[in-house]
Amino acid sequence: MAIDRRRVLFGGGSVAAALAAGAVAAPQTEAAPAPHLPTKWDRTADVVVVGSGASGFPASIAARESGSSVILVEAQPHTGGHGTCSGGNVPLGGGTSFQKKYGIVDSPDLVFRDLTDWSVVEPNGFPDYRYNDREVIRAFADHSPIVFEWLIAHGVVFVDQKPDTLGGGSVGNSVPRENHAAVMDWPMVQTGGQADPSVRKTMSSGNGLIRPLEAAAAKASVQVLVEHKMTGLYREHPDSGRIIGIAVDNDGKKVNIRAKKAVILATGGSSTNVNFRRMFDPRVTEEYCGIAGQPWSNQDASGELAAMAVGASLWGAYNQTGEFGSGLTKPGQIGTQYGYVNLKWMPGSKVFDKARASGLTVRDWQNVALVNMLGQRFYDETARQFTSNNYGNVDPYTYGSYLNAKNIKYDPNNWINAAMQGIGDGVNGGGPIWAIFDADAAAREKWDPKPPNLDFAGGFAFQADTLADLAKKIVMKYQRLPMPPQALEETVARYNGFVDSGKDEDFGKPKPLYKIAKAPFFAAWSTPVIHDTRVGLRINGKGQVIDMNGTVIAGLYSCGETAGGFSQHGLARATCQGYIAGMSAAGEKLGA
């Protein structure tokens, strides 16, 4: 009888029973830990979840409620990840109670069909769903309505309204599926305070999704360890066998945590890891340093790298390179490192000392001229990035018909690519983009152009009484060449000429309205922001991680933005895949 090494080591199943009965002898060499494994474990649980965000909490709760003991480790001093920074717009469909209540007919089959329709393209020609992994999408489609009800059962209050199309992307063309987690009384990460009582039941917020899940995890006795950063995975043998635990850094101290059933990687993606993200787009160099959701948490690829070190494969890499919706965005706030459009850090926030400034929210891009590192304009300031697909975006829509693509009207709304084109000196990356404005613009926008709104100390905002002095002052880490003062003066003079003539002859800004003429003058950081991770570890329908040979890595799961094969923004895939991974991991046999 051949001995299954995995089962012998962990005493599971029939081979273990046979061993106990003396039917077969365990090889002597397997008693001692291999040299790469710890000699002692500091902690042990059945299931170890890494990351306490939108996928990690559902994974932990699902595993715990299925009878497994669970340790959840979180790198940051606080929980929630991007999930809690998010807008709380959750596109779970497939026939949810809300869809039924409001007369929307949906089914798992329709979700699957929508999210695998090759023929749907964006106005830029990029296909949303063509490269989605069918097994991953099938699992998502089948669990979508279940997870929606499961979230409600675990305390999430969704705004009681008809599902709509707001706040998500790549969620299918056939029916509306967006639900909105009400913020309720939970404090918000952005401000540190509660929302105004008048909007607590109607305002969508990631806090309304994550905080009830955190409470449910506590109630279920999930052991949450903050400031515990996973640094590596332990596998029985360097390139084979089960995953049996993780190495963790806890404030400089190494902690080894044994996972008797499985480790679930819910680490949130790779967008803040410059070298990792450049595998998919070489342009996104260091200056793209204000990732959405930072500085609350990072997407440093630690989950992906740890899994790849034990043989895991990445999957669906096109989905990261394709330019979908908010994957790469124009900032909404200028003059701060962290200017993501829907996230404004306020002085009461726990992470405001790291964010340093709130930024100035731009209401009307007519009020600024955007220039590159050399002080040159590059595009229409009022333009935006591409969109992504939602219910009704393709109209008329026929499933799988090439006419869907044929009927799409190309939209060259391409600010991001223009901003990332660089200055033509052969260096990757577009360099900093600066919003140039004057005192009159600040008055029109009702901006108060000083700290804590602008980050002068961090080098993300500058002020001077002349344009030439402003250009000279722009010295910071990512400004690798000085801005020639004369270039900025000439750019602004030409721009002001377009205001006089009513026509932007260079980039077609619709009727430039305001001259930049009244001191003081400002330069505010306005560099594109990276948002989503859509590439990640190869998983199967159960969330098990697959290696480079197409084989399951026993005892290793992944979910959310760290998992690949699924082009969709955010919370639905994270919560759903977290639930699936937690349930599956709990179903594993116990190791020794």
Ligand SMILES: Cc1cc2nc3c(=O)[nH]c(=O)nc-3n(C[C@H](O)[C@H](O)[C@H](O)COP(=O)(O)OP(=O)(O)OC[C@H]3O[C@@H](n4cnc5c(N)ncnc54)[C@H](O)[C@@H]3O)c2cc1C
């Ligand atoms: C501003 C903003 C708005 C958004 N709005 C929406 C929206 O309205 N709708 C939508 O669908 N999506 C939205 N999203 C996206 C959505 O929040 C994410 O897709 C989702 O949170 C991903 O879940 P996750 O579990 O993969 O990662 P996260 O929620 O980010 O959780 C990952 C966690 O893992 C931790 N971690 C990472 N590495 C380690 C490690 N080595 N050891 C221990 N812990 C680690 C992180 O600190 C983090 O807490 C938004 C995102 C942002 C930033």
